[in-house]
Amino acid sequence: MIAAVLAVAKLIADKESKISDFRKDWINSYRAALSEMLGEAYVIAGRIRIRAKHAQFAKANRTDARSAAGGATIAPAAGTTSSNSVGAGSHTTLLTGSLVQVVVTVSKASPPEVASPATAQPSVVEPDHSSGSDVAAGALAEESEEEGLLSAEEILDLEQELTSHWNTLRKAHRTVLLHMNFNETAWGTRALGEGTNHRAKAASVWQSIVSSCGVVDQDKAATAYDASKNGDPSGAAVLLVDQLEDLVGKLLGEYHVVGGKARYEEIKKAIDCSTLLGNLVLKPEWNRIKSGEPKFKFVVFGLWALALSGSVALLYSSLSPRKAQEPAMPTTIIVQVKEKRYVEPLTCPKIIALGEEWTARGPISSNLPWCHPPGI
Numbered sequence: 001m002i003a004a005v006l007a008v009a010k011l012i013a014d015k016e017s018k019i020s021d022f023r024k025d026w027i028n029s030y031r032a033a034l035s036e037m038l039g040e041a042y043v044i045a046g047r048i049r050i051r052a053k054h055a056q057f058a059k060a061n062r063t064d065a066r067s068a069a070g071g072a073t074i075a076p077a078a079g080t081t082s083s084n085s086v087g088a089g090s091h092t093t094l095l096t097g098s099l100v101q102v103v104v105t106v107s108k109a110s111p112p113e114v115a116s117p118a119t120a121q122p123s124v125v126e127p128d129h130s131s132g133s134d135v136a137a138g139a140l141a142e143e144s145e146e147e148g149l150l151s152a153e154e155i156l157d158l159e160q161e162l163t164s165h166w167n168t169l170r171k172a173h174r175t176v177l178l179h180m181n182f183n184e185t186a187w188g189t190r191a192l193g194e195g196t197n198h199r200a201k202a203a204s205v206w207q208s209i210v211s212s213c214g215v216v217d218q219d220k221a222a223t224a225y226d227a228s229k230n231g232d233p234s235g236a237a238v239l240l241v242d243q244l245e246d247l248v249g250k251l252l253g254e255y256h257v258v259g260g261k262a263r264y265e266e267i268k269k270a271i272d273c274s275t276l277l278g279n280l281v282l283k284p285e286w287n288r289i290k291s292g293e294p295k296f297k298f299v300v301f302g303l304w305a306l307a308l309s310g311s312v313a314l315l316y317s318s319l320s321p322r323k324a325q326e327p328a329m330p331t332t333i334i335v336q337v338k339e340k341r342y343v344e345p346l347t348c349p350k351i352i353a354l355g356e357e358w359t360a361r362g363p364i365s366s367n368l369p370w371c372h373p374p375g376i
Contacts, residue, residue, distance in 0.1 A: 001310055002311060009304060012299060012300055020289050027286070031278070033176045038275060041169060041247055041251060044162055044166065045258070049259045050259075051154065053259070173248065236277050240277040247271065
């Protein structure tokens with residue numbers, strides 16, 4: 001019985017080890033797919049960010065060059081009016097349209113002409129044109145930003161560079177989602193907070209994710225993850241799927257938007273949150289491997305208890321003191337001694353005393369005490 005119980009327990013343990021191997025393979029492939037996806041997201045966001053910054057610097061340099069060229073053309077045009085207005089035009093170009101300083105400069109150059117409206121009017125209008133160059137440059141920058149920072153050739157070059165990274169990211173993303181659909185995993189896919197232990201406290205790392213990412217209410221987060229319960233489904237898987245979808249959405253769009261500083265920080269934050277959520281998804285699987293499958297734990301426990309109780313009973317029976325053996329009851333047999341027939345109860349000592357003088361003539365009972373007289 002003990003051998004049979006131990007054999008069954010070994011069979012169940014072998015089957016459980018195969019399931020544990022499957023879980024380890026699931027964890028390894030899931031971790032590889034998630035890390036590959038998040039790494040490719042970092043690469044794509046970084047490449048777009050670098051190209052956008054280079055394009056911003058180049059556009060700023062072109063804007064400065066246009067502003068300088070515009071100021072150089074305005075100065076000679078202002079100098080053709082008169083000698084006094086040449087000084088006014090030069091001052092207004094250097095001071096970028098400050099009307100107060102223009103008026104002061106013109107008044108110092110020729111006071112009589114400042115009082116006359118005919119000569120004062122051009123000197124006041126000229127600073128407006130020169131000061132408006134900055135406004136025009138700002139409008140030009142806004143218009144160019146709406147059109148996009150990168151030229152058509154730069155966009156084509158960037159898309160060719162990112163094609164392989166996008167293919168890898170999409171493949172890794174679908175691999176992660178396929179891992180989420182396995183029914184053999186410990187958590188499955190179900191609503192946030194469903195079937196969890198409401199008395200258990202949430203893990204500190206879960207609280208930090210909620211506070212930093214803002215993906216779910218604090219009240220729901222308290223019941224969405226139970227760090228002490230092995231194999232219990234948590235909301236981390238649901239949140240991870242939503243976070244990955246949001247990450248892909250942030251990577252899509254116009255390059256001047258995706259390459260902006262604000263969007264890059266959002267992408268980086270989404271990658272960090274996905275990393276932490278991925279660790280929380282792995283935790284129930286590791287707990288299940290360490291603690292064993294629930295459907296096998298009870299059976300194995302019962303088998304080991306049965307084997308242990310049988311071993312204790314066997315040990316007790318072998319070590320317990322035995323009672324003194326009672327003498328066997330006399331057995332009636334038919335013997336013939338020297339042509340004389342005896343029918344009487346004979347015990348082993350009597351049979352031995354007869355020695356060579358007797359031979360058995362009748363059926364000897366199986367209850368006869370075991371002795372070895374000669375001639376029996």
